[in-house]
Amino acid sequence: MPTTRGRCLRLQRVAAICIAGLASHSLHFEGSFAAVNKIPKKVDAGALAQHGEDFCNELKHRGFAIVGFDLTKRRDALDWLESLAGKEDLQLANCGLQPGQARHETVSFPRPLQRLDLIPSDAAIEDTGAAAAVHLARELHNLSVSCLMAVARHENMPELLDLVAETPEPLHAAKEPSFLRANIYAGQDSAGPCWHLDLGLLTVAPAGSWPALMASPFHEAVGETAFLEELLDPDRDVLVFAGTALAVATAGRYTGLVHGVSAGRLKQTGTRVSMPYFLRPRSGAVLHKPVFSDEGLAYLYPAAVQPAGGAAVQPTLNGMLDLLRFHRDLYGRLCTRGQVVPMSVFSKPELQEKVRHGFYL
Ligand SMILES: O=C(O)CCC(=O)C(=O)O
């Protein structure tokens, strides 16, 4: 019988190899440079239906897309979130936020950080700052769904839209539902960039209060700067990039953007606030294991999210793995190192063999 610790180590190994698999498509995608120009091509949100192709090309071949979209509440939301810095015992009810709608926590790993998660809603909220942030979440949710529709249309994959909840799920009803996450960074910390992939379908990120979000140098077609927020008009543009779930759902046609936050940039400022919106598969959605030419790689992909109301999905022979656990292992491992693990380490045949035989078979 495998021990818990043994299983844990194997999961970590799988997770680490998985990031190599997920990212290597973009690394070795022939013609990535040719497919996009050095200067990103911006697509207006209103044109996503007609010009979805440009948007999808950027997402696929550059690793992210810039979408023009008027962010009416970004500044108000940022001002409010900045005012929350250092408030560890924040009473959300005092801001007019209900328990299923907002969650606040202070974490120390991988770096000191306050997180405020907000689900999009139309409910009236008295506190103007909180109302601005929830309004922003609503706008970003709608935009993320429009982006997913463009992908579904372009790839002729209408089933992608079935993965998303019709109305946003409350925080306690789904394990990791779609939400806006305000990251409030304290400034001084010694963590590295904490390279990772987001676990959802799409991340839609307005510019934070100070540009520090970086694309991994492994993405060769990123363009002129790895500091992606520097490419944005802060009140009129957002970044859109894919997470693991879209990579799995499209069998690697789209790949996740390996990204992190520059510790150097964080140190240059007092507080930094970012507000990415994560569009994730709904509770109960099942992503099927894609067909791979190399069967070995197939075992490395997480393939399911937690079923509605059920226990966590255990890894099985047909490749089901809890997405959240996968990311926790992956994230933790990479953050400990504080840097991207070289792909070459994971492409060693003996390591792939170990995963094939040691983990699943
Ligand atoms: O702070 C940022 O800009 C990015 C944060 C991030 O990558 C995340 O919360 O997943």
Ligand SMILES: [Fe+2]
């Ligand atoms: Fe992220």
